[in-house]
Amino acid sequence: MDAGDVGRLLFGRPSRLRLALWIHQHAGPRFFQSEPPKTVIAQSACGVELTRLVDLGMLTEHREPANRRVYYERTRSPLWSIITAASKVVDPVDK
Numbered sequence: 810m811d812a813g814d815v816g817r818l819l820f821g822r823p824s825r826l827r828l829a830l831w832i833h834q835h836a837g838p839r840f841f842q843s844e845p846p847k848t849v850i851a852q853s854a855c856g857v858e859l860t861r862l863v864d865l866g867m868l869t870e871h872r873e874p875a876n877r878r879v880y881y882e883r884t885r886s887p888l889w890s891i892i893t894a895a896s897k898v899v900d901p902v903d904k
Contacts, residue, residue: 812899824850828858829892830902832868832883839871842879848903 816826831849832840845855859881862868867888871880883889 812895812902815895815899822854822858824854825858825861826892826895826899827902828855829862829867830896830899832862832881833889833892833896834902835883839880839882842881846903 812827812830813823816823820826828845828850831845842856842859843852850858856879859868859870863870863881865886865888867884867886868881869884871882873880
C-alpha cells in the first residue's frame with residue numbers, strides 16, 4: 810500500500826502520514842523543521858503538519874533563542890502506535 814493513498818484516505822492529507830512515518834523512522838531523538846526531505850513533505854506544509862503533531866501531543870517543540878531553527882522531539886504518546894502499525898502495511902518513505 811502506498812503511504813500517500815493511505816494518508817489521504819485515513820488522515821486527510823497524504824503528507825501527514827508520510828511526515829509521521831519519517832519521524833517514526835528518524836534515527837535521532839530530535840530533528841529540526843526543515844530536515845524532512847521534500848520527497849516526504851513540501852517545506853511550505855511542514856510547519857503546519859508539525860504543529861498538528863505538537864497539538865496532538867506526539868511532538869514537543871523547542872525554540873532556542875540564539876538559533877532560528879525550531880527543533881522537535883518525539884514524545885511517548887500512545888498515538889505513535891498508530892504510526893507503528895501503519896509503517897508495517899505501507900511502503901517505506903524516503904529518508
